[in-house]
């Protein structure tokens with residue numbers, strides 16, 4: 230039996246695109262083609278809409294620009310802007326359906342209308358054909374005008390974390406999951422800390438459609454993730470070889486991921502960044518980081534987000550500023566947000582900035598006279 234043509238679609242934030250986002254396609258293609266039933270004719274990266282509001286998400290304009298750079302020399306994976314140009318977030322099943330429909334109609338049109346090159350020659354505008362903006366740059370060249378092609382199946386390419394997110398209450402619609410696995414199919418790349426085989430075993434619907442789910446073990450494991458790249462960049466560490474050089478340059482030129490200023494989720498972000506600081510005597514103070522409105526009122530302090538100081542400096546600062554954090558007291562962070570707090574707080578405070586922010590006047594920072602050991606910070 231001749232192998233079936235497949236188009237791999239990866240949905241995600243790509244915030245920023247990493248080398249692993251690109252590697253996924255290579256690993257998936259090798260695997261599918263080695264099995265002999267499929268021929269991968271193209272790959273598509275579909276960045277999520279800004280309305281998805283993931284933490285630190287920069288605008289789709291930036292993310293598309295970075296993807297364009299990352300894919301500039303790529304011979305078979307392309308950017309599809311359709312999803313992020315919609316009026317809001319689109320569920321993944323619909324994204325796959327859209328790409329499938331476009332492929333089907335391209336294949337039909339190839340057989341029923343003049344060849345695309347002929348159209349160009351005749352001055353027929355593709356945009357006018359459909360009466361709307363044309364987002365079809367992602368369609369593989371192979372289908373550009375040929376009438377001899379069979380159907381092409383659109384499959385979802387994802388990491389095992391996305392597969393496992395199927396179980397998160399309220400995140401995925403069960404009907405969508407069933408449609409994705411039954412009609413499209415899934416290619417899942419293993420990721421550290423996931424167990425896709427067990428996950429499928431524990432799900433009736435996934436087990437039912439197991440023949441359409443391909444788990445690809447990445448033996449050359451690489452735990453690069455956009456979160457880690459953003460974190461490294463924010464801390465001033467090098468991100469070379471984690472993202473394509475062109476993307477790294479773009480991040481620098483546009484000062485992305487330095488502070489929250491490029492994020493589409495600024496408001497929520499700073500709300501979410503609010504942390505609880507409590508002491509042993511039971512008092513709880515609310516600490517929030519808002520870059521725009523530096524002010525101090527009672528125990529509520531807003532700091533200006535500025536530099537990359539570490540969390541112990543933060544503790545030292547608070548200990549110095551507030552007598553109640555120190556001797557016999559404990560500075561602790563909200564359990565759930567512990568990891569993120571360490572990260573967020575680490576960039577929150579610079580001594581000079583916070584002095585300015587606290588009362589609008591510059592003055593030397595008072596250093597705490599209390600013993601360091603009495604200011605315990607949990608991270």
Ligand SMILES: Nc1ncnc2c1ncn2[C@@H]1O[C@H](COP(=O)(O)OP(=O)(O)OP(=O)(O)O)[C@@H](O)[C@H]1O
Pocket residue numbers: 239240241242243244249250253386387388389390391418419420451452453454455456457
């Ligand atoms: N190291 C990796 N191994 C396997 N799959 C990955 C890896 N990094 C990303 N992916 C997959 O790439 C797709 C797009 O990823 P997305 O940008 O949404 O998340 P991410 O890279 O994990 O970023 P973040 O850290 O911001 O969540 C997802 O299917 C994700 O599982």
Ligand SMILES: NC(=O)c1ccc[n+]([C@@H]2O[C@H](COP(=O)(O)O)[C@@H](O)[C@H]2O)c1
Pocket residue numbers: 240241242276277281283319320321322390391394400401402405
């Ligand atoms: N119900 C759904 O269709 C659904 C739910 C969660 C994530 N997703 C998609 O998965 C991709 C990855 O999302 P995360 O980066 O949040 O894992 C995104 O493109 C997002 O749109 C889809």
